Amino acid sequence: MIRILATARTEFRIALRNRWVAISVILMALFSLVLSAAGSAPTGDLGVDRLSVTVASLTSLAVYLVPLVALLMSFDAVAGEVERGTLPLLLTYPVARVEILLGKLLAHLAVLTLAVVTGYALAALAAFRTDPASLAGLPALIRLTWTSVLLGATFLGAGYALSSLARRPSGAAGLAMGLWLGAVVLYDLGLLAAVVADNGGWFTTEAFPFALLANPADAFRLYNLAASQATAAAAGVGGAANTIPLWQSAVSVLLWPLLALALATAAFRKVTP
Amino acid sequence: MTPTLKISELTKSFAGTKALDSVSLTVEPGSRVALLGHNGAGKSTMMKIILGLIPFDSGTVTVCGEAPGSPAARAQVAYLPENAAFHPALTGQEQIAHYLALRGEAPRKALPLLERVGLHDAARRRIGTYSKGMRQRVGLAQALIGMPRLLVLDEPTSGLDPVSRRDFYALLDDLAAEGAAILLSSHALTEVEARTDRILILSGGRMVATGTLADLRRMAALPVSLHVTARNGHATEIAAALPGAIRTGGDLRLSIPQADKLETLARITALGSKVADIDVVPPSLEDIYAHVSRRDGQ
Ligand SMILES: Nc1ncnc2c1ncn2[C@@H]1O[C@H](COP(=O)(O)OP(=O)(O)O)[C@@H](O)[C@H]1O
Ligand SMILES: [Mg+2]
Numbered sequence: 001m002i003r004i005l006a007t008a009r010t011e012f013r014i015a016l017r018n019r020w021v022a023i024s025v026i027l028m029a030l031f032s033l034v035l036s037a038a039g040s041a042p043t044g045d046l047g048v049d050r051l052s053v054t055v056a057s058l059t060s061l062a063v064y065l066v067p068l069v070a071l072l073m074s075f076d077a078v079a080g081e082v083e084r085g086t087l088p089l090l091l092t093y094p095v096a097r098v099e100i101l102l103g104k105l106l107a108h109l110a111v112l113t114l115a116v117v118t119g120y121a122l123a124a125l126a127a128f129r130t131d132p133a134s135l136a137g138l139p140a141l142i143r144l145t146w147t148s149v150l151l152g153a154t155f156l157g158a159g160y161a162l163s164s165l166a167r168r169p170s171g172a173a174g175l176a177m178g179l180w181l182g183a184v185v186l187y188d189l190g191l192l193a194a195v196v197a198d199n200g201g202w203f204t205t206e207a208f209p210f211a212l213l214a215n216p217a218d219a220f221r222l223y224n225l226a227a228s229q230a231t232a233a234a235a236g237v238g239g240a241a242n243t244i245p246l247w248q249s250a251v252s253v254l255l256w257p258l259l260a261l262a263l264a265t266a267a268f269r270k271v272t273p
Numbered sequence: 274m275t276p277t278l279k280i281s282e283l284t285k286s287f288a289g290t291k292a293l294d295s296v297s298l299t300v301e302p303g304s305r306v307a308l309l310g311h312n313g314a315g316k317s318t319m320m321k322i323i324l325g326l327i328p329f330d331s332g333t334v335t336v337c338g339e340a341p342g343s344p345a346a347r348a349q350v351a352y353l354p355e356n357a358a359f360h361p362a363l364t365g366q367e368q369i370a371h372y373l374a375l376r377g378e379a380p381r382k383a384l385p386l387l388e389r390v391g392l393h394d395a396a397r398r399r400i401g402t403y404s405k406g407m408r409q410r411v412g413l414a415q416a417l418i419g420m421p422r423l424l425v426l427d428e429p430t431s432g433l434d435p436v437s438r439r440d441f442y443a444l445l446d447d448l449a450a451e452g453a454a455i456l457l458s459s460h461a462l463t464e465v466e467a468r469t470d471r472i473l474i475l476s477g478g479r480m481v482a483t484g485t486l487a488d489l490r491r492m493a494a495l496p497v498s499l500h501v502t503a504r505n506g507h508a509t510e511i512a513a514a515l516p517g518a519i520r521t522g523g524d525l526r527l528s529i530p531q532a533d534k535l536e537t538l539a540r541i542t543a544l545g546s547k548v549a550d551i552d553v554v555p556p557s558l559e560d561i562y563a564h565v566s567r568r569d570g571q
Binding site for chain 1: 344348351352356357367372375412
């Protein structure tokens with residue numbers, strides 16, 4: 001535990017000096033503010049409070065931005081140590097590889113949490129200013145916050161795994177961007193194409209819900225939209241949220257970080273300095 | 274006394290080429306052992322195996338009675354890699370504090386450690402601004418953490434100026450006196466002569482010679498060189514008494530087999546006051562190294 005905390009403290013310090021803390025906080029704050037400014041049209045006739053609407057649009061934003069920031073922070077974690085030549089010495093210390101990864105995860109997750117909380121808090125403040133009834137949306141905002149952190153943990157773990165597999169920062173960066181495109185953009189396009197081609201057959205009724213649950217980004221979106229009942233404000237796969245039980249998307253959101261960390265540990269164990 | 278490090282018949286190949294070929298050695302507590310060899314001889318490979326960083330093909334390696342790389346072994350072994358590197362964004366003090374924490378020691382010991390390697394003034398500066406010699410000292414400082422029983426130092430004095438080298442060997446003497454075993458590799462053959470208890474010579478992955486410097490000299494049976502300085506005007510008489518000597522002004526140089534050393538010295542002393550001074554120069558480690566490497570076909 002001391003070793004994990006020591007690693008986390010050092011990694012956080014490095015993130016601070018590399019400006020990762022500043023970059024991710026500013027990025028989340030900026031996008032959240034732009035989003036709440038863009039959606040500030042009156043919503044009274046929808047029967048939903050302002051904050052709930054904000055949460056729905058923040059969810060769509062987080063699905064893209066949180067994995068991106070997580071991958072940007074993590075792709076260098078192992079490959080960078082290999083390139084700098086710091087890994088051999090580190091591995092001669094009495095510290096387990098999983099402890100090294102947990103320390104890095106703790107630090108990067110702290111940075112991500114800081115960014116997410118700052119961004120969401122700004123958006124919530126904007127909502128409260130225009131609509132005092134926004135209190136009703138607070139549970140949805142809290143849910144969005146902790147699921148965003150878990151989504152971040154999943155993609156941090158995935159980033160460490162890719163970093164270990166690539167062993168060179170340039171290769172790891174390429175793999176990370178590929179994963180982001182694949183998991184966040186292309187996956188949904190592929191599903192959409194399959195559903196259209198299937199035309200209401202077996203794929204749409206049987207496989208499609210599982211395909212959504214199998215992708216951490218989709219599970220995150222499903223869980224938040226279904227739980228907040230704000231589906232009216234969301235487009236795209238939001239409609240599917242009604243057919244999948246809430247507990248299933250919750251399980252996916254909770255399990256993915258553990259799975260990603262297990263993958264990262266397995267990949268890191270294969271790295272010979 | 275059980276050896277701190279015991280290696281027998283160690284073999285390691287990289288893609289078909291043997292980096293280490295049936296190497297055996299033991300290092301006792303409190304002894305300083307120098308590993309010498311040209312580039313690519315297998316020194317770094319052997320050290321990485323001792324630390325458990327890379328696997329090996331056959332043979333046995335025991336470190337402090339444990340398997341190399343096991344948590345118990347890692348807790349007792351310190352390492353200085355060939356080109357010690359650290360995160361450039363951290364200060365020397367932060368980096369050492371981190372390593373202290375990983376070994377379960379108090380991070381506040383960082384400053385005294387940096388002081389011990391002469392880095393006190395730069396401790397609060399980022400490592401990115403350090404020179405190679407300063408990074409090497411950060412590496413030394415981390416190797417001193419927590420009384421290790423075995424220190425594995427890969428070319429520890431590269432990048433250090435002569436004064437720092439002397440300080441470094443003084444540090445090693447203290448550590449050895451406390452019972453730590455030290456295995457270091459070096460290219461600087463002359464400096465390890467006086468400062469190590471035993472010398473191992475690796476060549477092409479094979480251990481071609483091992484022993485004290487005197488053992489190696491005897492084994493190599495290289496000629497001894499004598500430098501005789503004549504008193505004014507007596508050089509010609511001395512040259513006549515020493516057939517084979519090369520004369521430059523009042524200086525005479527003579528190369529003789531080990532076995533003839535005493536007899537030749539007796540003849541020179543017999544010349545009495547005609548001789549101003551005499552130096553006996555034994556073969557240097559460079560000579561021995563060149564000899565065994567040549568014999569090995571390198
Ligand atoms: N990771 C590696 N992959 C392939 N060959 C290697 C690797 N590391 C070392 N070697 C080879 O093993 C031999 C010994 O290298 P090394 O132990 O670094 O020598 P030294 O430290 O004595 O200069 C060299 O021929 C080197 O090319
Ligand atoms: Mg080497």
